Amino acid sequence: MLSIKNICILFKSGLLFILISSCNSNTSSNGIIIATAANMQPAITEISSSFSKKTGINCKIVVSSSGKLTAQIKEGAPYNVFVSANMKYPREIYSQKLGLTSPKIYGYGKLVLWSAIDSITPSTSLLTNSKIKHIAIANPKTAPYGTAAIEVLEHYNLYDSIASKLVYGESISQTNQFILSKSASIGFTAMSVVLDEKIKKIGKWVALDSTAYSPIAQGVIIINQNIVKNKNATAFYEYLFSKEGQEIVKKYGYSINE
Known part of the structure; x- marks a missing residue:
C-alpha cells in the first residue's frame, strides 16, 4: 500500500x-x-x-x-x-x-463521499468514527470540490471534530489517489470520478445532499x-x-x- x-x-x-x-x-x-x-x-x-x-x-x-x-x-x-x-x-x-x-x-458538478475499502459504507455520520483515521479532501484553496467538501462538513457541524483527520490533495486527482491507495479510509470527490468506467466498480460511494453545499x-x-x-x-x-x-x-x- x-x-x-x-x-x-x-x-x-x-x-x-x-x-x-x-x-x-x-x-x-x-x-x-x-x-x-x-x-x-x-x-x-x-x-x-x-x-x-x-x-x-x-x-x-x-x-x-x-x-x-x-x-x-x-x-x-x-x-x-x-x-x-x-x-x-x-x-x-x-x-x-x-x-x-x-x-x-x-x-x-456533484460531490460524493467515496471509500475503496469494501467493508466501509460511506456516510457523513461515519466520519467521526474512531476507526476512520484519514479523510481525503481536495485543497479548498485551489480546488472547488475541496471548498464544497468543507461546506458539507460545516453544514453538518462536523468540521471541528474531524479537522485533524483531513488529508489534503492538491486536486481531485491526488485526493483520488489517497482513496484508491486506501491511505485514506474515505474521502470527498466528484461524482464524475466514481462514474468513470475504470473506477466505478471500486468500493462504495454515496451522493451528498446538494443543499449542503453551494x-x-x-x-x-x-x-x-x-x-x-x-x-x-x-x-x-x-x-x-x-x-x-x-x-x-x-x-x-x-x-x-x-
Missing part, C-alpha cells in the same frame, strides 16, 4: 501533478491543448476523443487543479481551452484579458492564442455545448440546468 508520504513525493515529482494524454497520437501543429480540472478528466477525455474523430482536430489534455491551471495560464502556458471546476477562475482569466470570449457554464457551477473559456488555434479551440468549445457533448457531460453525473 502506498503511504500518504510516498504519494506526496510522487505528486511533487510531477508524476501526479500534470497528466497529459493525447486524443490522437499524431498531434499536428493545428492541434489544441485543453487544460482541464481533474474532476472533468473522464468526461473531457471522451468528449475530446469524439470531437477529434468528427473534425480531425487533434487534442492534448492537461489535468490539474483549477487554481494551478489558472496560475499556469497567467504565466503563459500554451493552453487553448480551459475547462474549470468553477466560474471563479475562468472569470479571473477573462478579467486579465487572456480569454477570447467570456466564460460560460457547461455543467454543475452549486458547483463549472465554466469553460477559450484562451486567446492565434487565429488557427482560436478557430480550432472555438470548434471544440462549440462541440462541448452541442447536444452530443452535453449528453457526455450528463453521463458523468453533471447536471446541465441548476
